[in-house]
Amino acid sequence: MQSVTELLSSLERQHFLRAVERIDAGAKTRFSDSTKFDMVFNGKRYAPKEVTGLALEEAFKHTFGPADFKGGDSSSAFRTLRRCGFTIVPKTAMEAPTSLKSIVSEILSLQTQYSSENTDEMKQRGFLVRVALRDLMYSHIEQFEPTFSASGYECTIEGRDGIGRKVMSAWTRIYDPEMSSSATQGWYVVIHFSSKGDYFYSTLGCGATVYKDGDLADVDPTELATRIHWAQQCFAGQPQLAARFSDAINLHGNHLSGQFEKATAFAKRYDPDCFDETEFWDDLVVLTRMLISIYESERLGKIPLSDAPEVREHQSQLSETIHPKSGSSRGQGRFLSQAEKTAVELHAMATIRAALAERGFTDIEDMSAKESYDFAAKKDGIDWFVEVKGTTSAYANSFLLTANELALHQENKGRTVLAIVYDIDINRDGGDPTATGGRLSIDIPWDPDQWEFKATAYSASRKNLAQTALGKTTN
Incomplete structure (x- = not known):
């Protein structure tokens, strides 16, 4: 059974939004009014613990009460509210x-x-x-x-x-x-x-x-x-x-x-x-x-000389994973939601498919779900491997690549394509986000040697694992 602190780390903004909707609709809970802090949302004040308790219920379909977790400025509940973009203010400020x-x-x-x-x-x-x-x-x-x-x-x-x-x-x-x-x-x-x-x-x-x-x-x-x-x-x-x-x-x-x-x-x-x-x-x-x-x-990465938002998010997540207690990820920015990422990816794939066809490629097949590249295509009787990247960044200067993806493009140098759709716009007016526009950067063939690749983290394993398992390691 996960602890409440672990459950809180899994909450997303949508769970809190549904909790607020329930409170606005008159939901009865076991939580009392707040004494020291308010959560302010859309110009209205709410008890932070009550919102958090209902958000937990929304996520895990289980009833939570005030004794199940702590409130307060340094509590996990308040940190979760802030991580999800909610504002907490001291009640003394009202005076x-x-x-x-x-x-x-x-x-x-x-x-x-x-x-x-x-x-x-x-x-x-x-x-x-x-x-x-x-x-x-x-x-x-x-x-x-x-x-x-x-x-x-x-x-x-x-x-x-x-x-x-x-x-x-x-x-x-x-x-x-x-x-x-x-x-x-x-x-x-x-x-x-x-x-x-x-x-x-x-x-x-x-x-x-x-x-x-x-x-x-x-x-x-x-x-x-x-x-x-x-x-x-x-x-x-x-x-x-x-x-x-x-x-x-x-x-x-x-x-x-x-x-x-x-x-x-x-x-x-x-x-x-x-x-x-x-x-x-x-x-x-x-x-x-x-x-x-x-x-x-x-x-969205529109500022000058910035890395793409997905690169910054990756770096932030690595910092938090490797040093979870250091707070090293604090202040590195908010990032695209999963729905926004999906919209960007689908838009990039559709845009590049059309661009490849315009450039004379045929037999274009989506391989992204099973291979270390996105499209397989043919041109002049030659098989090509196409890497597709979509980003809201205003620049086509940075992206993420797995070790397997890089190895494939290096091994097939001369027959690979790097296709980046950048400066994509996000539209949220209709509810679910949609991706539109963007500019193209297409390298045919792609020469990975023209790029600098940085190892942002290492997965370390002890040498001589067999001996380690037998207890033969030395201090």
Whole structure:
């Protein structure tokens, strides 16, 4: 019998969605209301343990009660909810009584008294950006969380003012932890504050620094500029967005502050003495929609110089399998669902079958279910072996290949084809995902020597297994 922790690891998002439907329909359960945390989904609050218990019932057709598993921020149940893209917030955030204007005005006032030491003023600034503003934003989360939940992302809010020595430019950000495990990685909506105390900003930006050999270093300027340009181009067809968040950002700070400015793709400036708080929250809703659009582009591999999503997922799964307790897979991104993968594969196979016929191949036969290649085909009386790869990535530069597949193509060099359908689009409007479009990269014949193959993991077995079984190994 599997433990509940093992059962939780098998749950998928669909099980939780059905659980929420049952609660909305008035299902009676043995679970009580939550005391410390709420799960927020589509703008509504639910008891996390109750949702999890019903999700377990949906998956395993067995009744679960509150004594069967634990809740709490570090529990397996909460980790499973977050893995499946659900947002959990502390109930204390609902009690945030202070106004946005009073919080940001005080932060800006304290900015003018900046010290790298943990002075009383910096302690108060830290409380405001890490707790007060965070909780106030959580108290408004019903406005922008539906954008996250609709696409399967978790909405988290955190503030930072420096560890040890205080940073000149403190901040509070909104993000998905799988897409941005730290402020040095990924994209997020972030609130910045000028060190002159004159303005604060709502922005959409990315990590500006990176850890190298234990030290914080600037992201390569060309790489950072490429990221920002790419993000801005994502909304080139929506000029109203660019106009709405086109303010220049000037934090009047130090070098790190300048890096934050360079890592900002979109910004809107507010004067603390005369800003419309309703407009601020409306702006935040729009910025989070833009953030999710960027997340979706990242998830599908549309960002410059990225590996295909299936390659990144493979690397993430390997990390989790080899080091299950290290949390090494956290923050490596969300990936395609099984239904999306199937749609991409079927679309790629159909597209390449048609492309092969156009190029004079005949007797095209699908061999993918039984051989280490996808199509067998003939051309000019010669038998060909065709490898088909489909990806949503905007680039045909990376894919996965098994050892058997590589051996076959090397042994039959000169009679193999590599056919990649890339930049495929996913459409979810009709319920089940469908794959459309894409561009072709077809190598006839394919020369594997033009590619670099990396062994991402090894299956290790002890030598002299017969002697090992007889107990003849030595220490």
